[in-house]
Amino acid sequence: MASLSLCSSLSTTSTLSQNHKSTVRAFKTNLNFLSSSNSSIRLASPKQPFFVPKLSQTEAPSTLAESEIEPTTEIQPTVEIAEAEPKREEVFAVVMVGSRQYIVFPGRFIYTQRLKDANVNDKITLNKVLLVGTKTSTYIGKPIVPNATVHAVVEEQALDKKVIVFKYKKKKNYRRNIGHRQPITRIRITSITGYQDSPAVTLP
């Protein structure tokens, strides 16, 4: 089974500096026991490795490996550990916010550019959904998946970490030292809906 790794997914070419602030909310790591105990079942029905975004500066995957595969049959006693985690559907979406694309999971947060007129604890719907993927099928949008929406709640309107913009020209006695904090918004994704009746590609 391919080893899962966290990967960065939170910024496009524009502002990669925001990545370090985001933290990955680790799902229950005891699921690793689950996958190893049910390895015999796993071979019968290969599932796609579940995609876990890593929020750090570089694209190199970090060392944390998480497995989110749920067992197909729920009769083993080890299932109790997994049941403690709230029922989360295994779906991801690619959404475009602030002219940047993010890979989004329900229950995690992302940092986006500051959304004006959005107060804390506001419900937000993101309409520009480019791709939705579940365990069994993928809905690819051209360019967007019709009727798909991602619901989110604004958690925090904050400023990013300070970046020192230092301009210097040699031999010309020109130095400018400027600090910059970019306004950002942290939103937590609650659910991904509305993608059911779109042309889908069923996966093996």
Added chain:
Amino acid sequence: MNKKEVFKLAKGFRGRAKNCIRIARERVEKALQYSYRDRRNKKRDMRGLWIQRINAGTRQHGVNYGNFMHGLMKENIQLNRKVLSEISMHEPYSFKALVDISRNAFPGNKTVAPPKKEGLAILV
């Protein structure tokens, strides 16, 4: 006090550059210049990395990067390279679906043939 800030930024520098103000100031200024320049370079580097990864992913399915992107553009799929590289790494089935869409939209790639085994590998 500026000296204090300079020493704070000079942590981890080599030799006297972290302790002596005259040398530290020079090194810190250079470091800040590099960071200014590299914030712009990072965007270029990352895009190149994504393209390499997408290329590797699509060549596994017999399509090269240029034809793959052409096919996506024809189908008006607006996923950017960052997301495509992530999908190619972690969601192989979704990525295969994308490659198939692109192949249908823009044919002209030879099918993947299993690599010829030479030497001892023939026994396997």
